[in-house]
Amino acid sequence: MEPDMNPGKVVLPDDEFAPESPPLSPSMWMRENLFSNKVNVVLTFTALSIIAFAVRNMVAWIFAPNRGWEAVATNLRLLMVQSYPAGPEPAIPDQFARIWLSVGIVVVLATLSLAAWRVGSRVAATSFFKTVRTGGAVLALFAFLGPPTQDYAFLGGVDIPVVGVLFRLLGSLVTFLVEATLMTGGRLVVFAIGAAIAVAGHLASQATKARGEELSFHSLFIPAGAGALVILALWVVPIGHYFFVEGAKGFEPGTIAASTKVPWTLIALAGVVAYFLGRVVVKFLGEKLLKFVLGLGWGLALPVIVLLIIRDPDFNPERDGGGIDFLTGTDVTIWLIFGVVGSVVIGFLSLPKLGEAGRAIAGLLMIGSLAMWAFPMLMRARLIGFLFALFAIGAQTFAGDSRARARYVGLWLAMATLLVFFLGAINAPGSVEVPGKSILGGLLLTFVLALTSILLSFPIGLVMALGRTSTMPIFRVISTMYIELVRGIPFITILIFFDLILVLFLPGNSEFDSVTLAILGGTLFSAAYLAENVRGGLQAIPKGQYEAAKAMGLSTLQLTVFIILPQALRAVIPSLVGQTIAIFKDTSLVAIIGLFDFLFIADKVIPAQTIFLGIKLENIVFIAGVYWIFTFSFSRASLRLEKKVGLGER
Amino acid sequence: MTIQIDEPGLQHQRVPPWRNVTFLKWAAQVIFLAGILAVFWILGSQAGDNLEQRGISVSFDFLADPPGIALAEGIDVRPDTGGRALYTGIVNMLRVSVAGIFAATILGIIIGIARLSSNWIVNKVATVYIEIIRNIPLLVQIIAWGVIITTVPGNLELDSGPIGCALAEPGCEAWLVVSNKGASFAWFFPGDGFWQWLTFLMIGTGVSVWVYRWRMRLKEELGDETYALTWGTLTVVVFAAIGWFVHPIMGFLGYLWGWMADLFDALPVWTVQTALALLAVFFAGMWIKGFLDDRRTPAGLAKLTDDDIFRIGSAAAAGLAGVLLFFSFAGISDWILNSGRDLFSVMDSKFEFLEGGSPLALSRPSIAQPGNFPNYGPTGLTMTKLFFPVFVGVTIYTAAFIAEVVRGGILAISKGQSEAGLALGLRRNQLLRFIILPQAFRIILPPMGNQYLNLAKNTSLGIAVAYPEVVAVGQTLYNQTGATIPIVLLWMLFYVSVSLFISAIVNWYNRRVALVER
Secondary structure, rough: OOOOOOOOOOOOOOOOOOOOOOOOOHHHHHHOOOOOHHHHHHHHHHHHHHHHHHHEEEEHOOOOOOHHHHHHOHHOOOOOOOOOOOOOOOOOOOOHHHHHHHHHHHOOOOOHHHHOOOOOEEEEEEHHHHHHHHHHHHHHHHHHHHHOOOOOOOOOOOOOHHHHHHHHHOOOOHHHHHHHHHHOHHHHHHHHHHHHHHHHHHHHHHHHHHHHHHEEEOOOHHHHHHHHHHHHHHOOOOOOOEEOOOEEEEEOHHHHHHHHHHHHHHHHHHHHHHHHHHHHHHHOOHHHHHHHHHHHHHHHHHHHHHHHHHHEEEEOOOOOOOEEEEEEEEHHHHHHHHHOOOOOOOHOOOOOOOHHHHHHHHHHHHHHHHHHHHOOOOOHHHHHHHHHHHHHHHHHHHOOOHHHHHHHHHHHHHHHHHHHHHHHHHHEEEOOOOOOOOOOHHHHHHHHHHHHHHHHHHHHHHHHHHHOOOOOOOHHHHHHHHHHHHHHOOOOHHHHHHHHHHHHHHHOOOOOOOHHHHHHHHHHHHHHHHHHHHHHHHOOOOOHHHHHHHHOOOHHHHHHHHHHHHHHHHOHHHHHHHHHHHHHHEEEEEEEOOOOHHHHHHHHHHHOOOOOOOOHHHHHHHHHHHHHHHHHHHHHHHHHHHHHHHOOOO | OOOOOOHHOOOOOOOOOHHOOHHHHHHHHHHHHHHHHHHHHHHHHHHHHHHHOOOOOOOHHHHHOOOOOOOOOOOOOOOOOOOHHHHHHHHHHHHHHHHHHHHHHHHHHHHHHOOOOOOOOHHHHHHHHHHHOOOOOOOHHHHHHHHHHOOOOOOOOOOOOOOOOOOOOOOOOOOEEEOOOOEEEEEEEOOOOHHHHHHHHHHHHHHHHHHHHHHHHHHHHOOOOOOHHHHHHHHHHHHHHHHHHHHHHHHHHHHHHHHHHHHHOOOOHHHHHHHHHHHHHHHHHHHHHHHHHHHHHHOOOOOOOOHHHHHHHHHHHHHHHHHHHHHOHHHHHHHHHHHHHHHHHHHHHOOOOOOOOOOOEOOOOOOOOOOOOOOOOOOEEEEOOOOOEEEEEHHHHHHHHHHHHHHHHHHHOOHHHHHHHHHHOHHHHHHHHHHHHHHHHHHHHHHHHHHHHHHHHHHHHHHOOOOOHHHHHHHHHHHOOOHHHHHHHEEEEEEHHHHHHHHHHHHHHHHHHHHOOO
16 A cells, blocks of 8 residues: 555554553453452442443433434535525526535545645554444444334434344344344444444454454545445435425435435545545655645635635626626736736845845835725725735845745735735626525535634734734734733624624725624634734744844844744644634634524524424534534544644653 | 944944834834724724714613613513613623533543543543533534423423422422423522621631641641641631621621721712822833833943833833823723722621521522412522523533643643652652642643633623523613614623633732742
């Protein structure tokens, strides 16, 4: 699998060099870990009774006959993307391929990244199968522990008698256990699945034991296999939806499976192909190129998906009325002025011989760009003008020889192009029609809110952190006041402020989409927390670094950008990931101000549907699980990252 | 930082301002400040125009007007003024915060220690708890608890309650009842003379600290076991027991508080204004004096750089701004006087019991039926179905974070400390008490304070289950009156004060603990 790693060696993640402790027999293990003294005996039984109580109630609740899991199953699409047009029913053209394309882009980028960063290691087959055995046994035990309940069809399509017959084939002992506990319906299915997994895992581990630890496979096979199983289930199990006709609930099998199995299969195939393609690229062209392209890809993924794919902006909105064309309209003019002419100006300003005069000209440009706000003109022009002035001011600081100058000018040209393009895309009306007010909703909105807020807040937080650690008192006081004010008040008051009050402070009849306002609130909120994280990194830099850089003759700006920030940001990567997780969780608060996010749909929309009236806890439990899967995997990835960059080992 | 030029002829020539880094830095800061003020001014005037156009008032009149709202629970469910409604919300918020902080601390410490347990199954239970709870958004959890409490089996019924006897009978009282109306359990409530008894308890605590130190000193001198902790605990118990019967003698404090209240009432406003202004001048002067003292060398005062002069100027300007503020806004001083008087009047009213009474009284839950549906009676400590989800949600959520803080603090103590302690012959509990915990506590405290702050802020999510805390009450109020801007300002003021209060306590304690270190 890994040609450049020693294929025979099994790499255990943590205790690579630790001496192997001899395996304990089960009774010795129990005596050592559970019953070592009187207190431990009491603790063990307390913990066991807590587990039994919790599991019993959970199982009873999950498999109770009146549970409305079909509400979640039927409303999956609503939960994911709210009312994004999908299908002929609402008389709006089907645009759902855009969602699948977006998911596909993310999956391909993710698998390419796995290839580029060589994620994963070799896992011994025996230990893997033992884990599978344990997992299956725990699942079966959980199903078994529940109190007896009525018959209940838990997945719409699973035919209980068939499973029952299959189950009886497993043997008389199991049948006895089933009848003894009156385990039926969904619990039976889960018990059967768990038991089957456990038996299969045990047999496989016995089979591979003979080969020793030599038999191993790549750890990425585990998620890939799990994904394949899920997709296989879509092809096999006819998951359908519920409807309401003449006062009775009806079930139509296969609808959900039919609409999702082909896209998911294609996406999975694309992911696998991309992974092996990435491996080939790494092998023949080196990983540096792929990593650069991936960085660019991830950076552009969010705006491309949200602005271009999901919204599909119409760049020529007034084609029929003989209006403005994209090519001849303002966008291209702005691009020509700021991109092309601006590149020439920045190239000139970065000439080393210009010296102080270059800074003076840049200062005048900055004054000019600020003056643009006093006159009525396009907001796009103002924003680009401001960015241009910032680049002009930096020109003397960052440009040295001709290569550095070329890079700097290239960076500006790229930034200007992207900015003009994406601002144009924001400005152009979207051409995807949706029944609701906003095109974003459900889990998609949650993700967009979290990612946009964290990305936009990064530069603000960085500046605030620098301001707070600055020696200049006024900057320091202003940054400190901002950070402490925002950290002192709850997020919900900030959201309400932006939702209700911001409009009152803006000129004219400015109208803002409430999603935009929520993003704005989230950005300013997370900027304060991010600033504190970055400050921690800044304060961890030893003083010698500053002194050495000063001794080299670097200016304050150069010192900050080239010496301090790279070290400081590397040190705070884990807390930045933690911040991202926190923001991801905090986006659920937009449900309070009435945005149709993941939580709002589960909490307010589904319980209000006539067919699923009042079904709420099931939805909440489902979305809690989804939130949990994402945050838990983020935090696990962050831990691994922490270990990889060698942090926390000082 | 000024530019030094080595050529002797140029030594005393001043650098022109446009090349002087200090000047440029200060100019940039002043321009930036002016820019920010200008932006605020523009936004403010814009807001004024917009509000006039839309006919929305920004006045704080709603605080004194009848709000026309009813609250679901609190000290005043039918408040006569908007201010009273917000005050009820504040009390509700503080109630759930304080209860949550206590419960989350206890639960968090238990789970944090369980996470370190050598017992495999206890360890795993704690790990699973933490990994599940802290990775699910708190709002989702609160909403889930809100649904759970309303679907809990065991509706309140007058004839067959959950405890067997018919709760409708006057004598029937329970210890703990959980139903879809919330939870209610037996609790000690302060009775007559509670505050006088509390005074005894506080004096007792002070004495017991002294006793503990004395016994510890004796132990160090003699080398014998002196049972310092037992002595200290017994002192508190003795004081509490004595106070239980003789607390009326503390009634004299009531006269003292009453006298203080009269004093605050009698003081004219200008005295407080002058005192505050003098305080501002004093602090600015002290800062400048300290600054100059730092620059004083045996050879006389060091030459002040441009930067120093700017700094001194800024301090003087800040002091002057304070003086102007206190004299132009008499309301600040007035508010201080009024709240001082109110505080002492309230304290006066708590200390007027001269007859003996039981300071604490046990009260057990009962059921009453005021209207069509049975509900909890006035006795017992009742968590309503609105309070319950917020309290349980924030407690369970924050406990997961506190557990990690506790675990991190204990793990941060190096293994050598335990080994050295054991080598000295300390027993396990002594090791924990004298070596591990004092050091771990210092590490745990600052993040713990942060968690308390988060908990206090997170109670604002009660709005999702209609718990009438300050944000929810404010929202109801501005929906009625349209006074959005004042209410959001009041929220911010309130939460920033709470944050500053908690962080002030933590910082104060942190400094005290940190002093022991060196």
